[in-house]
Amino acid sequence: MIPTITAFERSPDRGKGLARDMRVRWALEEVGQPYDVRLVSFKAMKEPAHLALHPFGQIPTYEEGDLALFETGAIVFHIAERHAGLLPDDANARARVITWMFAALNTVEPPILERETAKLVEHDKTWYEERLPFLEDRVRKRLGELSGRLGDANWLDGGFSAGDLLMVSVLLRLKSSGILDEYPNLSAYVARGEARPAYKRAFDAQLAVFTAASTG
Amino acid sequence: MIPTITAFERSPDRGKGLARDMRVRWALEEVGQPYDVRLVSFKAMKEPAHLALHPFGQIPTYEEGDLALFETGAIVFHIAERHAGLLPDDANARARVITWMFAALNTVEPPILERETAKLVEHDKTWYEERLPFLEDRVRKRLGELSGRLGDANWLDGGFSAGDLLMVSVLLRLKSSGILDEYPNLSAYVARGEARPAYKRAFDAQLAVFTAASTG
Incomplete structure (x- = not known):
């Protein structure tokens, strides 16, 4: 079907x-x-x-x-x-991939979305310029932690998985911001995702x- | 174990x-x-x-x-x-409960958390008072949609599930705000969750x- x-x-x-x-x-x-x-x-x-x-x-x-x-x-x-x-067969590996799926959407994406929302709907507010660096620091905090965990691995846990699919998708939102370039291993990770047929x-x-x- | x-x-x-x-x-x-x-x-x-x-x-x-x-x-x-x-046996019902788990954490909780974050870390900023109603309207938008879907049902999809557990937990964050009281069916829903042994x-x-x- x-x-x-x-x-x-x-x-x-x-x-x-x-x-x-x-x-x-x-x-x-x-x-x-x-x-x-x-x-x-x-x-x-x-x-x-x-x-x-x-x-x-x-x-x-x-x-x-x-x-x-x-x-x-x-x-x-x-x-x-x-x-x-998109999910490993091993039960523990599968549970870890599901963890990365939730982490992408619940821990990494929210500050990225907040920055985007501010740019879209608060860009003409008096506070926008003062508040933006604060929003970007929230994004950097998560990227720094993610970068530390990824290290020089290709994917978050073993082979490419649904966790990587969602994490790369979330990070792609930052592509035009320049922020991702501050984390070379995350930039390379995103590029690996984009290169998949x-x-x-x-x-x-x-x-x-x-x-x-x-x-x- | x-x-x-x-x-x-x-x-x-x-x-x-x-x-x-x-x-x-x-x-x-x-x-x-x-x-x-x-x-x-x-x-x-x-x-x-x-x-x-x-x-x-x-x-x-x-x-x-x-x-x-x-x-x-x-x-x-x-x-x-x-x-x-916490998950129904029927495959389609199980998939719908998983949908509510993600909805609680990805769609309903983010605006609620943003309001809390602002209260915690921006309450001394010049823009705080002007921005708060805007944050609360974002919360109300989601609560209105959720209230409309829940209607007079006891739980989101059939019996109590992991979707309800997460949704009630998310809504509980609003308890001290008074906002939840604007949606009587959501208040009653949260109370049903809290009443569980x-x-x-x-x-x-x-x-x-x-x-x-x-x-x-």
Whole structure:
């Protein structure tokens, strides 16, 4: 059965691959699972039909027969549990990968998102310039800790996993900031993720949606 | 085998049950799994021995034989997978509960934590008073959506689950704010969680640690 995911009709990042459908596309490409995409407008995301799928009115969602899921982390985990390639077989290694999935989304992403949110919605406030360094220090604290743990390993725990998929996706949000360049091992880690054929296929697919919306 | 978790030697919330070890204690109590607790000082949390367990220098951690985990969501999931009581047997229902676990930690908790962080570290800034209503509106947006989905159900999806355990824990952070009272069905939902015997046992256990540290 081919699952259907939702994505922005016109991604606010203009096809840079930062919208969260990219994470689900990447997971599906890693495991070789074909998928369909239903595009959703900003208006439709807040209407009852979409809210029935996603109570917080966001993308992506995941539909497969009578199963409907939301939350990127849960969707990536669902895909990882049902296909080989994103979770190790060994029970302890699997639990550690799940730990990295939660760490990416709960510990590393929040300060990165706060910095982005401030840039988007507080850039015209009087406090913005004074507050930004404080937000960036919160990001650096987490990156320093992550960099220390990664060391010179290729991936967070053994081979590439769903934990790396989410962590690389989270760190990619910093690409245009220059902050990631302060941590060479994290920059190299992100580059290793981007170099994966499955990442490239997913990236091209989301970019094609944006390009079509812009020229269509 | 009895697992060992870590908790604050002296919780910054003074035993109100908001430190994240509470979530793990609650999960262990729900499934009837005895556990040991190792208390960690703020200083020790940033030292190599603890960082080897938790790269971000936080609590709780979870050790069970040669398995060491961090991240509350991952620990609760690990407990839920290995014992009956926190995840449904049906595969689709299980996937939906996992969705709520991620939703609690990734979608509902971040704006709540941002409000708390601002209160803690920005309360003496010139912008604090002007910015607080904006932070509270972000919280209200998520609570409104969650309230709409919960409706008059007792729990988020069928019977009590690990998704409810995490969502109630997240919402409890708002208890002293008054914001939760604006959503009667969410207040009642939180009260149902607090009324569970397993919650009460976990709460008493974490409070006993704080009381002993204060009087010892």
